Amino acid sequence: MLLPGMIFLFIFSYIPMFGIIMAFQDYIPAKGLLGSEFVGFDHFTYMFSLPDIGQIFSNTIVIALGKIVLGTLMAIVFSILLNEVRIKLLKKSIQTVVYLPHFLSWVVLASVVLNMFNLDGTVNQILTFFGFEKLNFLGSNKLFQPLIIGTDVWKEFGFNSIVYLAAITAIDPGLHEAAGIDGANWWKRVWHITLPGMLPIILLLAILSLPNILNAGFDQIYNLYSPMVYETGDILDTYVYRIGLIGREYSFGTAVGLFKSLIGLVLILSANNAAKKYTDRKLF
Amino acid sequence: MVQNKTFSARLGKVIIYAIVILLGLICLLPLWNIVAISFSSSEAVAANAVGLTPINFTTKAYTMIMQDGQFWRSFSISIQRVILSLIINMILIVLMAYPLSKSKRNFRGRNIYMNLIIFAMLFNGGMIPTYLVVKNLDLLNTIWSLVLPGAVQIFSIILVMNFFIGVPKSLEEAAIMDGANPWQILIKVYIPISLPALATVALFSIVGNWNDFFSGLIYMTKVSNYPIMTYIQSLSIDIQDILKAGANSSQLENIMEVSNRNLNAAKIVISTIPLLLIYPILQKYFITGIVVGSVKE
Numbered sequence: 277m278l279l280p281g282m283i284f285l286f287i288f289s290y291i292p293m294f295g296i297i298m299a300f301q302d303y304i305p306a307k308g309l310l311g312s313e314f315v316g317f318d319h320f321t322y323m324f325s326l327p328d329i330g331q332i333f334s335n336t337i338v339i340a341l342g343k344i345v346l347g348t349l350m351a352i353v354f355s356i357l358l359n360e361v362r363i364k365l366l367k368k369s370i371q372t373v374v375y376l377p378h379f380l381s382w383v384v385l386a387s388v389v390l391n392m393f394n395l396d397g398t399v400n401q402i403l404t405f406f407g408f409e410k411l412n413f414l415g416s417n418k419l420f421q422p423l424i425i426g427t428d429v430w431k432e433f434g435f436n437s438i439v440y441l442a443a444i445t446a447i448d449p450g451l452h453e454a455a456g457i458d459g460a461n462w463w464k465r466v467w468h469i470t471l472p473g474m475l476p477i478i479l480l481l482a483i484l485s486l487p488n489i490l491n492a493g494f495d496q497i498y499n500l501y502s503p504m505v506y507e508t509g510d511i512l513d514t515y516v517y518r519i520g521l522i523g524r525e526y527s528f529g530t531a532v533g534l535f536k537s538l539i540g541l542v543l544i545l546s547a548n549n550a551a552k553k554y555t556d557r558k559l560f
Numbered sequence: 561m562v563q564n565k566t567f568s569a570r571l572g573k574v575i576i577y578a579i580v581i582l583l584g585l586i587c588l589l590p591l592w593n594i595v596a597i598s599f600s601s602s603e604a605v606a607a608n609a610v611g612l613t614p615i616n617f618t619t620k621a622y623t624m625i626m627q628d629g630q631f632w633r634s635f636s637i638s639i640q641r642v643i644l645s646l647i648i649n650m651i652l653i654v655l656m657a658y659p660l661s662k663s664k665r666n667f668r669g670r671n672i673y674m675n676l677i678i679f680a681m682l683f684n685g686g687m688i689p690t691y692l693v694v695k696n697l698d699l700l701n702t703i704w705s706l707v708l709p710g711a712v713q714i715f716s717i718i719l720v721m722n723f724f725i726g727v728p729k730s731l732e733e734a735a736i737m738d739g740a741n742p743w744q745i746l747i748k749v750y751i752p753i754s755l756p757a758l759a760t761v762a763l764f765s766i767v768g769n770w771n772d773f774f775s776g777l778i779y780m781t782k783v784s785n786y787p788i789m790t791y792i793q794s795l796s797i798d799i800q801d802i803l804k805a806g807a808n809s810s811q812l813e814n815i816m817e818v819s820n821r822n823l824n825a826a827k828i829v830i831s832t833i834p835l836l837l838i839y840p841i842l843q844k845y846f847i848t849g850i851v852v853g854s855v856k857e
Contacts, residue, residue, distance in 0.1 A: 277742075278673055281656040284711040288693065289680035295689020354583060360576045370584040372843065377587055379835055381771030383789045384828050388590045391597070396608040398593070434587060438847055462572055495774065499793065520688050521778060533686030541683045 319531035351436035374434025386499035487544035621826035661724035759845035
C-alpha cells in the first residue's frame with residue numbers, strides 16, 4: 277500500500293535532494309550535475325560576504341517573529357473573548373467570517389490589501405478624516421514590515437484561534453463556578469483559570485512555531501513588495517527566487533536555500549525535543 | 561458560569577460583544593469592498609469613492625470577463641488541477657496513513673518508512689533542484705507539473721494516521737473475525753469512521769491547489785497554461801514592471817487609475833466563488849479534524 281506514495285516521495289523529494297550538490301558546484305545547465313565543476317564552499321563564503329545578506333536575514337527574522345508573537349497573542353485574546361459570546365448564531369457567524377481569510381490566496385488578498393492601503397485607499401481616507409497625514413504603506417521602508425505583519429495577523433488569527441477555543445472548552449466549568457462563588461470577577465477568572473488552563477497548548481504551539489523563524493511568508497511578500505521596499509521587505513525566500521531562478525544563478529540560489537533548510541531542520545528537531553521534554557507532547 | 565447581574569458585569573459583556581463583532585467586521589468588510597468595487601463604474605473606482613455599496617451599479621466588468629478567453633482557460637486549468645490533485649492526494653493519503661497507523665509489532669519496517677516521510681517533510685532540496693527535476697521529466701507546461709510534485713501531502717498523512725491510531729482496535733478485530741482482508745477493513749471500517757479527518761485533508765488539498773500561484777509561475781512558460789491564481793497575479797505585473805523601471809509613487813497612482821480596477825476586482829470575485837461554495841460544506845468537519853489530528857500525545 278505504501279509503494280505508490282513512496283515512489284512519488286522519492287521522485288519529488290529525494291531526487292531534488294541530490295540536486296543540492298549544485299550548491300557546491302559552478303552549475304552550468306548544459307553540463308548537468310555530473311559535468312559541472314566543484315567549487316567547494318565558495319557560494320557560501322560569497323553569500324556571507326554580500327552586503328545585503330545581513331539585512332535580508334534580519335528582515336526574515338523580524339517579520340517571522342512579529343507574525344508568530346502578535347498572531348499568537350491576537351488568537352488567544354480573540355478565543356477568550358469569543359468564548360464569552362453566548363448567542364449561538366452570532367458566535368457561529370463570527371467564526372465563519374474570521375476563518376474565511378485563511379482560505380483565500382495571497383494573490384486575492386494582496387488586491388484587498390492594496391485597496392485598503394494605497395495612497396487613496398480606505399485607511400488613508402480614515403487617516404485624513406481625522407486630520408493625519410497620508411501614509412505610503414506600500415512604498416515606505418519604515419511601514420512595510422508592520423503592514424506585512426499586521427495583514428498576516430488579520431488573515432490568520434481566526435483560524436489559529438480554533439485550537440485555543442478547543443483548549444478553553446476543555447477547562448472544567450466547575451473551576452469557574454467555584455471562583456465565581458468566591459467573588460472573583462471576569463478578569464480574575466480569565467487570569468487565574470482560563471489562561472493557566474490554556475498554558476500547555478500555548479507553550480506547545482509556541483515551541484512548535486519556532487522552526488518557522490526563517491519562513492516569513494513568500495506568497496504574501498512576493499505579492500505585495502516592489503523595488504521601493506526591497507530594503508526592508510526582501511526575505512530569504514524572495515531573495516532565492518530573484519537571484520536563483522530569475523537571475524539564473526542556480527548554484528548560488530541553491531546554496532542560500534540549503535542554508536535556510538539546514539537551519540530550519542535543526543530548529544524543528546530541537547523544537548520537537550523541547551516540546552516532548554516540557555509539555556510531554558510532540559509533533560511526530 | 562455564574563451570572564453576575566451587576567452593572568459593571570453587564571457593561572463588560574457589552575464591550576466583549578462589541579470587540580468580537582468589530583473583529584468579525586474587520587475580517588469581512590475589506591473582502592466586501594472588493595465585491596462592491598467589482599459592481600461599480602470604473603470612474604467611481606478610480607476616484608476611490610467606493611465603500612461598501614457599489615456606485616453607479618453596473619455589471620459591465622462581469623460581461624467583459626465573459627469574453628475573456630484566457631480567464632476561462634485558466635479557470636478550467638485550475639478546476640482540472642484541483643480535481644486531479646484531490647483524487648491523487650486522497651488515494652495516497654489513505655494508502656499511506658493506514659499501514660503507518662499500525663504498531664511496529666504488526667508492521668515491521670514501519671519506523672523506517674516513517675522516518676523517510678518525516679525527513680522529506682522537514683528537509684527538501686529547495687526551489688531550484690525541484691524545478692530542475694520537473695523540467696527533466698518533461699513536465700513543464702503540462703498540468704502534471706502542478707499536480708505531481710504535491711502528490712504526497714505529508715502533513716495530511718500524519719494527521720489522518722493519528723486519526724486512524726485513535727480508532728478502537730476492537731472494530732478491526734471484529735472485522736478480521738468476519739473474514740475481512742486489510743483492503744476491506746480499510747474501505748469498510750476505517751474510511752467511513754474517519755470522514756471528519758478525511759474532509760479536513762480534502763479541504764487542505766482543494767484550497768492549497770486552488771490558491772497556489774507559484775507552481776504556475778515557475779513551471780508554465782506560456783501564459784495560456786497559467787492556472788487561475790497565476791493569471792490573476794500576472795495582472796498586477798504591468799504595474800510591477802513600471803515600478804522596477806524606477807517610477808515614483810505618484811506615477812504609480814496614475815497607472816492604477818487607468819487600469820481597470822473594477823475588472824480585476826470582478827476577476828477576483830469570480831475566482832473566489834469555487835472556494836466559497838465548498839467552504840460551508842467542509843467547515844463543520846475541519847474544526848474537529850484539526851483539533852483531533854494536529855497534535856499527538
